[in-house]
Amino acid sequence: MKRIAEASAVMAEAVKLCEPQVIPLYPITPQTHIMEELANHVNNGELKAKIIRTESEHSMMSTLIGSLLAGSRSFTATSSQGLALAHEVLPIISGLRLPAVIGVAARALAAPLNIWGDHSDVMDARDTGWIQLHCRNTQAVFDTTIQAFAIAEKARLPVMVIMDGYTLSHMFEPADILSKTEVSGYLPKFKIRYQLDTNKPMTFGPVGFTDTYMEFKHQLKDAHEEAAKIISEENKRYGKMFRREYGDGMVEIFNPSAKQVIICQGTTAETAKLTGACVIHVRCFRPFPFSQIEKACRGKDVVVVDRAYSYGAGAPLHMEVKAVVPQARSAVMGLGGRDIRLEDLQMILKSKEKELWVDNYGK
Amino acid sequence: MASKSDDWKPGNIRGLPLEEFFHSGHGACAGCGPAITMRMITKAAGKDSIIVNATGCMEVVSTKYPTTSWGLPWVHGAFENAAPIASGIHAALAAQGTRAKHNIVVIAGDGATYDIGFGAISAAFERGDKFTYICYNNEAYANTGSQQSGATPKHAWTTTTPIGKIIHGKEVEKKPLTEIIAAHKIPYIATASTAYPLDLFNKIKKSFTFDGPSFINVLTPCVLTWKYDSSLSVELARLAVDTGMWLVYEIENGKFTLNIQPKGLPVKNYLAKQGRFKHLTDADIAEIQMHLDKQNKELVAERECVNKAEEKI
Amino acid sequence: MKAEKTKLTEGAVVVTPASTGANKTGSWRTYKPCLDQKKCIRCGICWNFCPDNCFMLKKETENKKYKHRFEINYDYCKGCGICAKECPVKAIMMQREEK
Structure with a gap:
């Protein structure tokens, strides 16, 4: 169904259709509209998710470690200084191979303080082991967000869905919004390979000494090579189902x-x-x-x-x-x-x- | 402490169960106070628990890949984010409808708790997320080699508060963290000491019964930072309580109880056994004693005042 | 020992709980606790306070007064001396490690 909506709201709508169970949130311009919309969806009973209102983006990103390892699909969003503050947690999430999906309304980094759009924040995070997907319009925001969950959970890598701050995040455009049935037909049920489980106790986030650390980083390199294929496959699969493709996905x-x-x-x-x-x-x-x-x-x-x-x-x-x-x-x-x-x-x-x-x- | 019982039965020894969840082969120092405490915490937590461990000695010594000393599901993220990770687990289990089947226990040192993770802890307690946060408090950043933290007592030597020609040790009092946490009015706040395992055990068990956050601050000596013979870890944890250097109390839904009455031993007995205090003059020790007496008296009086006010309402 | 990349678990997850046993920390020891079973009253205080969980509970076969006895696991004992210090009946003595 076609609707004229702000890209931030469209991202929130896509997230709602993917039914995450945990959404930590923290406000920052120009991302805040995504959070506000998600809070509305939850408080109106349209989305059964637990919202965690944190005191910083660092904590917000950290809650994803807990919620994903406990077996719940999770989502959050941020911008600029927020992504920079959460930076420490980014390689931890990819190192643990957790399928986090976050929205980024890309924005400049201070100083001088500037709330408007550019790609300084996401470029600053490019070496953290996350998949980074850019969107060029509102429809792409909707489609990429849904694909992102499928990609993250298949590649077992975290994904940033990036939209330009203001020029896209605050843009009203028509977008085709899929139905709940259509999205659940595309997106498999959430699962992760290893989970916090009292019946099968495992240790997550141990110390990797000089004998293993480099091999784990090589694993991550291999995972990104594999992810390129998965991104293309998911783009094609999505295109077949909903008649919208984004080139070869890459x-x-x-x-x-x-x-x-x-x-x-x-x-x-x-x-x-x-x-x-x-x-x-x-x-x-x-x-x-x-x-x-x-x-x-x-x-x-x-x-x-x-x-x-x-x-x-x-x-x-x-x-x-x-x-x-x-x-x-x-x-x-x-x-x-x-x-x-x-x-x-x-x-x-x-x-x-x-x-x-x-x-x-x-x- | 000698048992009068003529036989030893599992579950009888000061109440601690036999089952181990923090296993041998970890790389903690000989006589490590926190390692003793890990055994006690995990015994109390039991097999239905999920442990979130902040970066620190206990995380580092126990999890050299591909091995682990832990027998419980365990996760380490970073230094300052154990509380929000616990919040994430809490939310996920609540969403899945399985929260009631699990205990979530955060284990973090005083650096993680008093300093770098403090804001995140405060927020988790404001939200009322249900988990038990246990600070194993050895009053310094021991893992990085004994630097001062917000929990380091005044006058103490650390590598960042050295005994110089002009300045001798830490110049300011420690942060009154337990009281700051108490101001959050979460259901359960307690202090404990490694020398009193049953008290600690009971407090952890009790913490699981509340529908909200709990905080337990456990004083546990560090051989290298406090500078003492490795055989004295339990002795010092006991002396801290007996001299009043560490008050063992709990605040349960606002009600204060002093669990162990200090024996009123002079604080010198405690200080003199530790290299980190060996530079103290008699005047310094007298100042510490005076400050301690005043501080303990005030804390107990304030809390009892609150108790009385609660009773009247 | 260098790890083989293919054998490593994904995301460095340790799938074998309680697996630090191969690290025999007993080699650190310079003083060795020796437990006198005749003096021991089986109170378990040593077991309680051992940072390395080195007091093993065994069935007593010699002394009819007790059903159990403690034996020290020297594979992991680092010789800290807490057990000897805390023993209420002085049944544990620290002796210089010979080997």
């Missing part, structure tokens, strides 16, 4: 015959489509779709749009792309909520600069 390529390519993530992709260039939307940043990007960029003029920066090195998406597309140029845009306009994207296509910080304010 990347979406629009207007592939065009000679120039814009590589980007999130809502920028929707604007970039209007340039007439080929647009590669990197839906999945971790695991990273190197081969798909390399193949789509052969012999082409490529510019990579980043909404984050790795200081002292370069723009993070561009750095990944450059590993397989040496000719790729870099455009840093939209930090701290600065607009990314059609004319700015047209300008970067024309530019020959290797790295360009697009200064378009008031122009």
